[in-house]
Amino acid sequence: MLDRPLAPPPVEVIVAVTQALHREARLLDNEDFEGWLAMLGKDVSYRLELKSRRFRADRSPPLPFGPGVIFNEDLGRLKMRVDRLKSGFVWAEDPPNYIRRAVSNVEVLATQPDNEVRVHSVLVMHRNRIDGTTRLLTAGRTDLWRSEGGAWLLTAREIVLDHSVLPDSNLNAFF
Amino acid sequence: MNDSIADLVDSRTGRQSRSIYASEDIYRQELERIFGRCWLFLVHTSQIPKPGDYFRTFMGEDDVIVIRQKDGSIKAFLNSCTHRGNRICRADRGNARAFTCNYHGWSFSPDGALSGVPLENEAYFGELDRTKFGLIPVTKVAEYKGLVFGCWDANSPSLDDYLGDAKFFLDVWLDAMPGGSALLGETQKMVLGTNWKLPVENVCGDGYHLGWAHAGAMAAVQSMDLTGLSVGNSGVDLDGGLSVAGMNGHMVLSALDGVSGYAFYPDPKPILEYLEANRQTVIDRLGEVRGRQVWGAQVNITIFPNLQLLPGLNWFRVYHPKGPGQIEQWTWAMAENDMPEAVKAQILENQCLTFGLAGLFDNDDGDNLTACTEQSRGWRTAQMDVYTNMAVGRSGKREGFPGDIAAGLVSEHNQRYFYRRWQEHMMAETWAEVPTYNINSLTEQEAEHA
Numbered sequence: 001m002l003d004r005p006l007a008p009p010p011v012e013v014i015v016a017v018t019q020a021l022h023r024e025a026r027l028l029d030n031e032d033f034e035g036w037l038a039m040l041g042k043d044v045s046y047r048l049e050l051k052s053r054r055f056r057a058d059r060s061p062p063l064p065f066g067p068g069v070i071f072n073e074d075l076g077r078l079k080m081r082v083d084r085l086k087s088g089f090v091w092a093e094d095p096p097n098y099i100r101r102a103v104s105n106v107e108v109l110a111t112q113p114d115n116e117v118r119v120h121s122v123l124v125m126h127r128n129r130i131d132g133t134t135r136l137l138t139a140g141r142t143d144l145w146r147s148e149g150g151a152w153l154l155t156a157r158e159i160v161l162d163h164s165v166l167p168d169s170n171l172n173a174f175f
Numbered sequence: 176m177n178d179s180i181a182d183l184v185d186s187r188t189g190r191q192s193r194s195i196y197a198s199e200d201i202y203r204q205e206l207e208r209i210f211g212r213c214w215l216f217l218v219h220t221s222q223i224p225k226p227g228d229y230f231r232t233f234m235g236e237d238d239v240i241v242i243r244q245k246d247g248s249i250k251a252f253l254n255s256c257t258h259r260g261n262r263i264c265r266a267d268r269g270n271a272r273a274f275t276c277n278y279h280g281w282s283f284s285p286d287g288a289l290s291g292v293p294l295e296n297e298a299y300f301g302e303l304d305r306t307k308f309g310l311i312p313v314t315k316v317a318e319y320k321g322l323v324f325g326c327w328d329a330n331s332p333s334l335d336d337y338l339g340d341a342k343f344f345l346d347v348w349l350d351a352m353p354g355g356s357a358l359l360g361e362t363q364k365m366v367l368g369t370n371w372k373l374p375v376e377n378v379c380g381d382g383y384h385l386g387w388a389h390a391g392a393m394a395a396v397q398s399m400d401l402t403g404l405s406v407g408n409s410g411v412d413l414d415g416g417l418s419v420a421g422m423n424g425h426m427v428l429s430a431l432d433g434v435s436g437y438a439f440y441p442d443p444k445p446i447l448e449y450l451e452a453n454r455q456t457v458i459d460r461l462g463e464v465r466g467r468q469v470w471g472a473q474v475n476i477t478i479f480p481n482l483q484l485l486p487g488l489n490w491f492r493v494y495h496p497k498g499p500g501q502i503e504q505w506t507w508a509m510a511e512n513d514m515p516e517a518v519k520a521q522i523l524e525n526q527c528l529t530f531g532l533a534g535l536f537d538n539d540d541g542d543n544l545t546a547c548t549e550q551s552r553g554w555r556t557a558q559m560d561v562y563t564n565m566a567v568g569r570s571g572k573r574e575g576f577p578g579d580i581a582a583g584l585v586s587e588h589n590q591r592y593f594y595r596r597w598q599e600h601m602m603a604e605t606w607a608e609v610p611t612y613n614i615n616s617l618t619e620q621e622a623e624h625a
Contacts, residue, residue: 048533050361058269060228065516065523068360068508070532072524080395080441084535089391092542130542133368164267165364165503169541171533 007110009117014108017117017145020152025101025123028174033082036174037075041146041155046073048139048159048175070161070171078174085172092170098128099173111144116155119143123175127168135168137161139175180602186595189564189587193551196370201601202499209480209600210235212609214317214324214337216482216493217241217251219507221321221357227270227285233495233503234325239313240264240274241323242285249318251325252287252310263310267362283310320349321356330606340577340613341425343622344476347469348486351457354512358491359523363506363532369544370551371481371496372597374504376563377540378485378492379426379477380418380589383565388543392535396439396528416473418570418586421579421614424479424596426589430472436487438473439536440525449518462622464575477589479596484509489522490530500548506530506537563587563594572615577622579614 008014020039027035040046048070054060073081084090105122125137144156159175183192183201195201218230223243230241231254238254240263256263256276263274263283273290275282282291287310292303313325317334319342324334331337338345349356367374377384386393419427430436434450437443450471458466473487484491491509494502508526510519530537550556565587573580581588603609 050363050527050532052267052361053265054269055266055271058266058271060225060268060270063360064357065359065520068363068523068531069527070363072527077528081535084391084395087391087394089394090539091388092539130546165366166532167366169365169367169545170538172538 009108009110013117013147017108017119017152018106020145020154021103021106021119021121024154025103029100031085031096033085037079037082039151039154040075040078041148041153042075043155044073044075044078044153045156046071046078046159046174047157048072048161051161051164053164071159071175081174090172092129093172097130098126100126102126115147117145119145125173125175127173137163137168141175180598184594184598186591186598187567189562189567189591190560191563191594193559193561194557195597196373196548196551197499197557199499202496204601205496206235208603209597210237210496212326212328212331212600212606213480214315214326214331214334215480216478217313217316217323217325218249219321219356219358219491220249220318220323222268223249225270227272228268229264229271229285230268231264231266232493232505234313234327235496238262239325240310241316241325244286249316249323250285250287251313251316251323252283253313255311256281257289257308257310281308287312319345322349328606332606332611336611337423338478339425339611340422340616341427341476341478343465343577343617344419344427344429344469344474345478346461347465347474348476348484348509348511351461351466351470352453352511352513353456353460357510357512358507359510359519360508360527363527365504365506365532365541366497367502367504367541367545368500369502369541369548370499371494371502372593373544373547374494374502374540375477375481375483376590376593377544378475378483379593380420380428380475380563380587382416382418382428382584382586384540384543385584388539389536392439392529392539396441396535414582416582416584417573417576418581418583418588419576419578420570420581420589420592421612422577423611423613424592424599426475426477426592427578428473428475428584428589429469430474430487430584431468433468433471435473436471436485436489439488439529440521441528442521445515445518445521449514453513462575473584477593479593480600488526488530490526500552563590567591575617575621577613577615577617 050067102124103121107120109118111118121141123139127135140160142158145152146155183195215234218241222230226243226245228243239251240254241251254264258281261276261278263276273282280293284290289305289308314329315326416430437446457470476484481494489509492506508523510522570579570581570588
């Protein structure tokens with residue numbers, strides 16, 4: 001899929017999709033997981049691949065089964081993660097932790113079919129846990145959003161995490 | 176210091192001073208007497224298959240590069256320029272014909288030789304003896320069936336003797352099938368604010384925490400009963416597993432049902448088919464006990480001091496210490512080369528789901544271990560002890576297995592042996608003073624026919 005800068009989507013679409021990103025961040029900050037799941041398409045793909053630090057000139061072949069993932073989820077797997085978080089047994093989340101997401105650098109690009117848009121954004125996630133342990137995680141995201149039944153639904157998200165060593169003891173959080 | 180080390184751990188009753196998780200002095204001594212002395216895991220041969228392939232890792236806090244040579248052998252060197260000490264390689268892995276230091280441009284070939292010095296004639300007047308400035312090699316490097324280890328101590332036992340009877344269990348992964356083993360995926364790296372001994376202790380013997388600390392994940396993903404454990408720690412079956420220790424500081428937890436390693440796979444069917452199709456082959460190779468009961472079961476293997484692998488759940492991990500209160504935890508997925516491609520892909524996928532950086536299980540442990548570390552730093556807590564005193568004195572020989580064995584996965588038997596080994600190393604001035612023991616060792620014939 002190439003970015004098609006020729007004809008930007010209508011401004012109403014840009015506003016609606018940008019608002020959807022902000023709404024999604026707010027629902028997740030508030031642990032409204034059911035509200036968040038309702039913003040996802042039935043065919044959603046939610047991925048975050050592992051990386052390694054390699055020299056630019058390095059030509060070694062890709063790993064036989066790929067790099068592995070941090071997230072490679074469909075709707076069922078995301079629901080399973082939500083079930084775990086809501087089980088009442090995830091002690092790391094009780095008391096609830098302070099978490100705030102800021103969405104920025106939003107680019108909404110036209111794509112085919114007409115009822116979909118491709119969206120680049122940056123997510124900054126601030127986590128304050130336990131007795132004040134604070135971690136700032138940043139990630140880039142490339143999404144597909146689809147207009148369906150009067151709402152914009154997230155149908156694909158590729159996340160790039162900007163940390164070669166995860167600086168926190170869990171990722172009980174969605175990007 | 177030895178007098179105080181003697182008081183810090185009582186492995187007979189199961190008591191540890193909390194200062195061993197907090198003291199800077201003890202940590203410096205660990206770097207010398209444990210990480211400077213023991214055989215440490217460096218790389219799996221599958222991670223550097225071709226000449227020039229390299230992998231960067233740590234031995235204690237020492238940064239090392241492990242490099243596949245032209246002749247297929249493997250060498251390891253300190254990742255430090257012999258001129259001014261700079262790191263010569265900043266990449267995680269790759270393939271290289273040479274490593275060139277960023278500072279002044281000295282370059283080293285994969286065999287460690289100093290191969291290039293800028294302005295060698297003009298500035299050094301041709302007087303630099305290059306042969307004295309090669310990369311510093313790791314004193315000993317040896318392989319056991321794909322696992323490559325390094326050791327700084329010239330007086331250490333051989334790797335074979337160091338591993339001792341733990342090989343009986345390592346072979347359940349490394350040698351069950353004729354094709355051998357491999358690690359899959361990039362390195363999954365996480366910083367944890369814990370002393371390095373706490374995650375080792377957790378995985379080496381602590382079946383007690385599983386049903387409680389991981390209750391949320393078990394409720395969400397468990398696809399079959401795991402013998403010996405239950406969600407919420409509401410019951411326990413001590414007949415279904417073993418806690419095995421007394422093997423030179425190495426420990427094993429093993430269920431005995433031949434399938435429960437895959438209890439945390441949402442869809443275990445393809446792997447159960449693989450196990451069924453190859454069960455007889457493994458029985459022929461390893462005997463009834465390992466082939467029928469251990470291969471495929473939930474098995475935790477700990478190689479002292481900082482390597483842990485769980486054939487079945489298929490994760491493989493080392494802990495690199497970064498001071499008394501911090502580690503980097505590195506994880507990969509582990510597979511058998513004879514597995515069908517689809518099964519290998521599923522293993523990598525499921526390892527990431529359960530014990531990856533966003534692992535449903537793994538994400539439960541970090542905060543507990545961190546808090547145990549922090550609760551050893553207070554003026555008052557540093558004077559206190561912690562305990563691994565469950566089921567003391569209830570171990571012995573078990574037919575068909577080496578080691579001093581306690582019944583069940585829920586016991587603190589293995590942790591006591593871990594801290595005993597820690598103490599033995601910390602009190603010993605040299606390797607000669609470190610005791611060697613393989614309790615209830617099987618004869619070769621017994622092992623084959625077990």
